Amino acid sequence: MAKKKSSPKRSSKMRVGIDLGTSRSAVSASNGARDYVASYVGWPKDFISEKVLGKPVLFGKEALDNRLSLELVRPLEHGVIKEGISRDEEAVQELVGHLLELVGALESQEIYAVVGVPAESLRANKLAIKRAVQDYVDSLMVVSEPFAAAYGRGLLNNAIVIDIGAGTSDFCIMHGAMPTEDDQRTIQSAGDYIDQQLFSMMKDKYPESDFNMNMVRNFKEAHSYVGNVKGKIEVEVPVAGRMMIHDITEEMGRACESVLPAIVENTMELIAKFDPEYQEIVRENIVLAGGGSQIRGMAKYIESALSEDGACKVSIVDDPVYASADGALALAQDMPEEYWEDLLKEE
């Protein structure tokens, strides 16, 4: 989608919710369309690459698959735009334009967007996101990702939402009011941390094998688990040019479990800060969102760990990949028109 030009009249309005993630970004729109893409943006390295690829910019898996011909950027780090690198800001702009294209947004439409950011994002981070998005939308708000997920699921009271993403795990405790910073947390024990742990463990176990972080990420997405798993997890990895079977069952479990202590500890701390009269209710209403919630056994394992201190229930949102984007869209749709108008970008 092309960037917006100054044009006072628009044919129609569209509300969108966007979850800009370190690993993947999702969008939900008021026309019912929604989509997601891996957060990769690539530009052809030279004239020949552009001719071969036939596009000036590639996104997601397509970009990753053609990375040797591209200047490939993964522009978000820990859920925010990497600091001080203009190429990353440009990549986020392209990504946002692509997401809006995916849901059929038109340049002629008036677009109001709510964008999810990590819970403890600084104002600087929010401004960077705004800068990157504002060329494509008419009015924009940023909200914390776990709060957006909570809002979208109607979890507005006596609940904790834990959004386990790639760059960050975000916590938000809901008590029937706008959550303050005390109600929210961001930690970096998340998917990327698991990837690093798994990579390191595999390197220790198979020093002669040849693999990269992208392969490790794919192994995780296919086989991740915590707790117990039936059978072995075996993957094919080249050794001296020949594909060999590698057993990574134990490494996968250990890597995935490595994020759990911090998640459990932060959850406990948030519960402990809640009104004691309602702590029991909150313990029964812990909800996981984000790609990390799809790790097999995750909810059960956290529930088991938290149950050491009393009964609790941990569930997973129905559609973890879209939870934040759907919630952001719900906010965009519920937000009064006059609020949007106040935030209209200055021409």
Next chain:
Amino acid sequence: MFKRSKKRDILDGIYQENLWVAGKGEARKKVDQASTGALEKRTLHPLSLLSAASIILLTGIFTYWLGSTSKAPANSSTNVAKQQTSGTSSAKLVQAGSKLEAELVSIDGQKSADSGIYSTSLPKTLQKKSHEVDNLEDLAIAKLEDIDVDPANYQALAESGVPLAQLFGLSVRTIVIDPGHGGKDPGAVGKLGIYEKDIALEIAKSLRDRLAKHGKYEVLLTRESDETISLNDRVEFANAYNVDLFISIHINYFPSRQSFIETFYFGPTNDSKVADLAKLENADSHYEYGEFKDIIQKIGDTLKFQESRQLAHSVQSNLYGRMKKINKHASDHGIKSAPFVVLLGLDAPSILTEVSCFCNPAEEKRLKTAKYRENIATYLEQGIVSYLNKNTSLGGKRNGEKEKLAKAQQ
């Protein structure tokens, strides 16, 4: 059913926050604190560190100004100031005629003993012009933009390639070890019935004894026995003794095959966030002397952050590196910054280390043995001493360098 009015309140809250982010509304205190917590929420850095930081900064500016108005020797920047670093006394600058050298005297007018600690020159970005400033007092009350010390420049100081502790020649004399929990608060309780508070205390005592043998440090414990002490009291205790280094010892709890070892340190998640915050939020402001203090505090916070991270790294790498040799289930969970009260409230570099884990009965059995606990204390000691040798003026190598520098300057 959730009331519509409550929902409207939530939407209103989001709107207000976004107005603030867009610079169209008043800052919401809570949100503002969240964004700038790393800079504003914590208590002041030790007076000595702040004084040192502000003096060095002022001296650098002042020296440069002198250098720009009188023909200074080319190597003048290598001898900006001699600095007294004894913990509690404040200091003031005395201008030594037209010489490009300022030395510190204590507040009672006694010339300080030469500590053998010298600052190096400030990064060039901090050595900017100071026009129409006749003396230090004028400099102190000058508007910040007049002396062209951009708030973002403190980051340049942090990124100058020289650890701030070395830049300021800071030393470590008092180490406080904090055995986690105690008294009514047992901490984690293992399946075999052992308490985190007891194991932490035993390891802390061993570590205290080991560090004390070095003869260079005063080593204190926040508790000597099984007593209840609040986190605030621990922080106050440490600050009251002008702690230079703070190590809180804990045991993880998590049912697992592995024994999780991890170390937390004070600080924002990364320096660049703080830098960008300063740039973005202060870009169009006009800073006066009051804000100057904030910049100094940012330098202090950066210093504490840098040092805490390096201490955490040294302790974690030594602890895990050796633990994995005696416990094949030891699992390295690395170093992380975290908002623990006991870390945030301290004025000094501080870490909280989870030295082991009540994760399975086998590890609990090991923790019950004095030898295993002594081993952990030894590894902690090695991590701390390794950090001290590399990073502070008590490290032998650094002292040697300083002596050479001092001789060259005489």
